[in-house]
Amino acid sequence: MDLTARVAMVTGGSSGIGRAVCLRLAQAGARVVIGYRGNRDGADTTAQAIRDKGWPEPATVRVDVTDAEDTQRVFGHVVRANGKLDILVNNAGVGQPSAVVPMNPVGEWAASVETNLLGTLHCIKASSLHMLVARSGSIVNISSIAGRVGIPGLSSYCASKAGIEGMTRALSREFAPYDVRVNAVAPGYTADTGMVDRIDDKRLREFLDRIAMKRLADAHEVANAVAFLASDEASYITGHTLVVDGGLTA
Numbered sequence: 001m002d003l004t005a006r007v008a009m010v011t012g013g014s015s016g017i018g019r020a021v022c023l024r025l026a027q028a029g030a031r032v033v034i035g036y037r038g039n040r041d042g043a044d045t046t047a048q049a050i051r052d053k054g055w056p057e058p059a060t061v062r063v064d065v066t067d068a069e070d071t072q073r074v075f076g077h078v079v080r081a082n083g084k085l086d087i088l089v090n091n092a093g094v095g096q097p098s099a100v101v102p103m104n105p106v107g108e109w110a111a112s113v114e115t116n117l118l119g120t121l122h123c124i125k126a127s128s129l130h131m132l133v134a135r136s137g138s139i140v141n142i143s144s145i146a147g148r149v150g151i152p153g154l155s156s157y158c159a160s161k162a163g164i165e166g167m168t169r170a171l172s173r174e175f176a177p178y179d180v181r182v183n184a185v186a187p188g189y190t191a192d193t194g195m196v197d198r199i200d201d202k203r204l205r206e207f208l209d210r211i212a213m214k215r216l217a218d219a220h221e222v223a224n225a226v227a228f229l230a231s232d233e234a235s236y237i238t239g240h241t242l243v244v245d246g247g248l249t250a
């Protein structure tokens with residue numbers, strides 16, 4: 001995969017899957033803008049790892065994807081600074097198991113929808129006009145197996161990720177006339193990431209049992225799928241969700 005001279009923005013690049021995606025896109029030659037919300041040190045660590053490899057010089061930028069105005073401002077800055085935006089990876093996400101629905105305050109339930117679904121929308125709104133005018137671009141949204149199978153205690157997370165996949169399909173049709181592709185990657189449980197680190201050992205063992213390949217994903221395996229969809233190798237693929245789950249949903 002060759003992403004030489006492409007400019008890529010990755011939200012949530014300060015840890016986990018987002019960091020692996022930043023590294024993989026940079027390895028393929030892209031200039032990566034690493035988005036973070038609170039973990040500036042994490043974003044700097046991602047940037048340093050790219051510099052250590054001698055890949056194109058990255059940038060870091062603070063953006064809270066739940067804030068539509070902040071997102072518009074930051075993306076405007078990114079496009080002005082780089083002259084364009086070729087690739088957007090909507091990776092920023094939250095997901096915490098919570099109380100069963102009758103006991104779960106709506107505000108708490110809505111929090112993951114606000115970050116995962118509306119946050120993705122804000123980033124697409126803030127960047128897609130530039131892509132549509134340029135008649136070129138690739139957007140990759142990070143979904144989850146939770147967008148396809150139900151997980152008790154995670155109904156809001158499941159709804160947010162199913163929403164991302166529906167939005168991916170709809171926007172792929174809106175944007176196709178302008179040569180902008182919109183796809184998603186749905187990872188399974190991925191090692192050394194914030195989300196899996198928050199799952200207790202007993203529950204994680206139960207999940208492992210359901211994975212055909214009997215192991216967690218490595219974040220670079222998810223990042224490979226993202227880089228593929230972002231690249232011209234996937235030039236005839238749009239509206240698709242690529243599941244990277246070791247056979248969990250097979």
Ligand SMILES: NC(=O)c1ccc[n+]([C@@H]2O[C@H](COP(=O)([O-])OP(=O)(O)OC[C@H]3O[C@@H](n4cnc5c(N)ncnc54)[C@H](OP(=O)(O)O)[C@@H]3O)[C@@H](O)[C@H]2O)c1
Nearest residue numbers: 012016017037038039064065092093144189190193194195
């Ligand atoms: N880990 C898994 O097994 C797994 C499986 C399926 C899908 N996913 C999806 O993959 C993505 C990454 O997961 P992960 O486990 O790697 O995450 P993680 O390590 O917990 O990191 C989450 C990232 O999202 C950022 N973020 C959270 N809220 C944000 C906001 N309002 N604005 C901007 N950035 C925000 C965080 O930024 P700061 O830390 O800088 O605040 C951080 O970089 C998520 O969309 C998740 O749903 C993960």
